[in-house]
Amino acid sequence: MSKAVVIGGGPTGLATAMLLAQQGLQVVVLDRDGAAPDEAVRAWDDWERRSVAQFRQVHFLQPCGRAVLEERLPEVADQLVAAGAVRFNLAEHLARNLPQGSEDVDFSAFETLTTCRRPVLEFGFAAAARSCPDVEIRHDSPVSELVTGPEVIDGVPHVIGVKTKSGETVSGELIVDAAGRRTPVPALVEAAGGRRPPERSEDIGFVYNTRYYRAPHPPEYRADLLSAVGSFSVLTVPGDDDCWSVTLYHSPNDKAMRKVRDPEVFDRVVRSLPLHAHWVEGEAITDVISMASTANTTRQFVVDGRPCATGLVPVGDAWGFTNPSIGRGITLGLKHAVAVTDSISGIVDRPAAMANSWDEVTQMQAAPWHDATVAFDRLRGPEVEAHRLGRPDPHDPEDPNVAGARAFYTASHHDARVLAWFSEVRSCYSLPMDVLTRPGVFERVIEVALANPPYSTPGPDRSQLEALLV
Numbered sequence: 031m032s033k034a035v036v037i038g039g040g041p042t043g044l045a046t047a048m049l050l051a052q053q054g055l056q057v058v059v060l061d062r063d064g065a066a067p068d069e070a071v072r073a074w075d076d077w078e079r080r081s082v083a084q085f086r087q088v089h090f091l092q093p094c095g096r097a098v099l100e101e102r103l104p105e106v107a108d109q110l111v112a113a114g115a116v117r118f119n120l121a122e123h124l125a126r127n128l129p130q131g132s133e134d135v136d137f138s139a140f141e142t143l144t145t146c147r148r149p150v151l152e153f154g155f156a157a158a159a160r161s162c163p164d165v166e167i168r169h170d171s172p173v174s175e176l177v178t179g180p181e182v183i184d185g186v187p188h189v190i191g192v193k194t195k196s197g198e199t200v201s202g203e204l205i206v207d208a209a210g211r212r213t214p215v216p217a218l219v220e221a222a223g224g225r226r227p228p229e230r231s232e233d234i235g236f237v238y239n240t241r242y243y244r245a246p247h248p249p250e251y252r253a254d255l256l257s258a259v260g261s262f263s264v265l266t267v268p269g270d271d272d273c274w275s276v277t278l279y280h281s282p283n284d285k286a287m288r289k290v291r292d293p294e295v296f297d298r299v300v301r302s303l304p305l306h307a308h309w310v311e312g313e314a315i316t317d318v319i320s321m322a323s324t325a326n327t328t329r330q331f332v333v334d335g336r337p338c339a340t341g342l343v344p345v346g347d348a349w350g351f352t353n354p355s356i357g358r359g360i361t362l363g364l365k366h367a368v369a370v371t372d373s374i375s376g377i378v379d380r381p382a383a384m385a386n387s388w389d390e391v392t393q394m395q396a397a398p399w400h401d402a403t404v405a406f407d408r409l410r411g412p413e414v415e416a417h418r419l420g421r422p423d424p425h426d427p428e429d430p431n432v433a434g435a436r437a438f439y440t441a442s443h444h445d446a447r448v449l450a451w452f453s454e455v456r457s458c459y460s461l462p463m464d465v466l467t468r469p470g471v472f473e474r475v476i477e478v479a480l481a482n483p484p485y486s487t488p489g490p491d492r493s494q495l496e497a498l499l500v
Contacts, residue, residue, distance in 0.1 A: 032378050035060065035192060035202040037173050037215065040082065041152060042346035042363035043208030044159040044167075048103055049371040050204070051164035055378070058200055059165060060192065062172040062209075066156040070113035071271070073149040081212065082148075084354070086319050088240050088275040089148040090255070090267050093119075094458035095361030096142040102368055105161065107143060110154035114270030115143040116248075121453040123251040125446055133446040140453045146269025147242065151360070168200075173214065176222045177201065182340050182381045187224040189341040204378045207344040208367075211351040215344065216329060224339045233325035234407040236355055236414075239290050240277040240319045241297075245312035248274050253305035256356060258410065259489035261417035262287060264300065265357070266309050276300055276309050279355070281414050282322055289499040291318050298498050303489045323353040326404045328397070337385035345370050349392060352403040355410065361458045362399050369395045402461055409435060417492055434466065437479035444485075445478040 032055045036047045039061025047057040063079040079085045091099075099107040121140040125132040145151045159165050177191035177199060191201035207215040220226035248268045256265045261284060265277040278299060280287040290296045296318050301307045328350035331338050346363030373391040374384045409432065412424035425432040442452035451471055454460040466472045490498065 032056070032204070033058070033202040034204040034206060034378070035200050036206045036208050037192065038208035038210060038213070038348070039063070039156070039159075039167055039169070040208065040210060041155045041360050042210075042367055043206070044155040044165075045103060045106070045364055046206055046208055046345050046367040046371060047165045048106075048159055048162050049367060050206075051162050053371065053375050055164065055204070057165045058202070059159070059167045060171040060173055060194060060200065061167060061169050063169065065167070065169045066153050070150055070153045070157075073113075073153040074147055077149050077153070079149075079152075082210070083212075084321055085148055086240075087148065087238060087321050087354070088146050088265065088267050088277050089151050089360060090144055090146070090357035091142050091151065092358060092361040092456075092458045093140045093142040093453075095364050097139070097459075098361075098364045098368060099143075103158065105158040106155055109157040110143050110145065110151070113145065113150050113154050113157070115145045115150070115154065116268055116270065117141055118144050118268050120251065120255050121449060124254070124443075125449060127252070128446055128449065129444060130446065135446040135450050137450060137453065139459070140457050142457075144268055146267040146273060146275045150270050171196070171198070173209075173218070176205070176215075176218045176339070176342070178222050183336065186337055187219070187222045187339045188381060189222070189339050203341070204374070204384070205342045207342060207348040208346055210347045211324060211327070213344070213348045215342070215348065219339050219342070222339065225333065227329040227331045227338045228333065229327055229329050231325040231327045232404060232407075234353065234404075234411040235282050235323050235325065236279045236353055236411075237282050237284075237287070238277055238279045238321045238323065238354070239296065240275055241293065241310075241314060242269075242273055242275050242316045243310065243312035244271070244273045244315050246272055248272070249309045249311070253487055257306070257487040258413070259303065259487050261414050261492055261495065263355075263410075263414075264303060264306055264487075266306060267357075273315065274309070274312070276306075281411075281418060283415065284418050286496055286499050291320055293317050295499060299495070302494070302498055303487070305488060323355075324351075326352045326400075326407065328400060332385060332389035337382075337389075340381035340385050343370060343374065343384065343388045350396065350400045352400060353407055356403065356406055356456075358399070358403055358458055362396070362403075365399070365458070366392070366396045398461055399458070405431075420492060434472075435462075436484065438462070438466070438475050440482060440485040441475045441478035444482045445474070448475055448478055451475075
């Protein structure tokens with residue numbers, strides 16, 4: 031039986047391990063951190079993952095991610111439900127507030143399972159992986175070196191295993207890098223004599239400030255999950271154990287908004303939002319947890335047709351990651367894991383073919399989603415700065431990309447069919463252009479958008495905001 035080694039025990043790494051086990055491989059997962067507790071109720075208080083900077087930040091599984099789990103890894107979905115994840119359908123909530131209601135549009139595909147607290151979300155993956163007979167998880171096992179064997183492509187190292195910091199060697203026909211955005215593997219490839227995978231980065235950063243609350247009943251949704259309010263945005267996510275989260279995020283240049291790290295100021299700003307004020311009416315169970323995001327980045331593991339190494343493939347954030355501004359990270363990691371494991375099924379013993387297959391499926395299926403996510407930041411980032419500085423619209427409103435995105439957003443707040451199309455994109459089922467180029471879609475979007483005023487979330491203007499930040 032072929033053996034695979036997965037570096038990294040987060041959701042994407044564990045999902046990849048279970049998918050490979052389904053294909054008949056024996057899989058060893060090497061995780062840098064300690065094991066999850068035995069019970070989900072202990073995950074938030076007792077589990078530390080020092081290698082995951084965003085471990086206490088809010089996380090959201092998009093509906094497409096839920097669909098991937100229920101189709102390919104139902105045991106994870108079952109464990110999430112057992113851990114207290116709630117079923118939630120934003121589109122159905124929003125449709126109730128439309129002028130014509132839902133108009134008999136089917137929104138069932140947009141249901142998801144959400145925990146909001148990442149330790150509980152990760153617990154679901156860990157519990158499922160621990161029960162998988164062909165997956166072995168070794169904790170406290172950071173990887174320090176790649177083990178190479180005879181080259182299959184001249185001048186390209188062929189990876190046949192890894193060494194951990196404890197000195198243990200773990201061999202495999204396939205090595206998967208699922209160690210996330212901080213992965214050590216690119217440097218280890220270089221140390222093994224290969225070309226360090228080139229990086230492409232675009233820094234459109236945000237600062238995230240999250241507070242968790244609890245009450246017997248979750249707050250009512252009166253606005254989008256993520257709402258833009260001038261120079262900041264507010265994100266509200268329901269979760270497990272009667273918990274929910276509220277996140278305010280802003281530009282790292284906005285020194286005044288740093289005041290929201292004070293819990294009293296945080297709550298005061300949220301209470302100034304007519305559609306969100308009720309989200310801070312529960313019992314606050316944490317202070318404000320802050321995190322600055324990193325640059326949107328991809329790593330090129332095949333350059334001009336030559337892999338940087340054979341026998342090794344990256345998945346999820348180890349290949350490419352974006353700001354968590356629209357909550358796609360885990361879902362896109364799952365989509366990439368499925369695409370990669372399907373593409374290399376049956377060719378693990380052909381390293382050169384495996385590298386080419388990985389590159390093809392990544393460029394065709396993962397890269398467009400990364401680019402679409404970065405495109406959102408390119409639109410929103412300059413808007414945040416313009417509102418902060420009191421400057422005019424930073425975008426050309428006649429630019430088709432700008433006008434199209436704004437029309438789609440506005441129309442989704444007035445028409446049920448457009449809301450369903452918009453939800454396809456928001457839920458990570460379909461890329462924007464794949465939806466808008468369908469017959470009749472663009473025309474209806476424009477018709478609805480022109481018949482209604484541009485939609486904006488009510489809230490304080492910049493001067494009013496600054497008065498709250500005291």
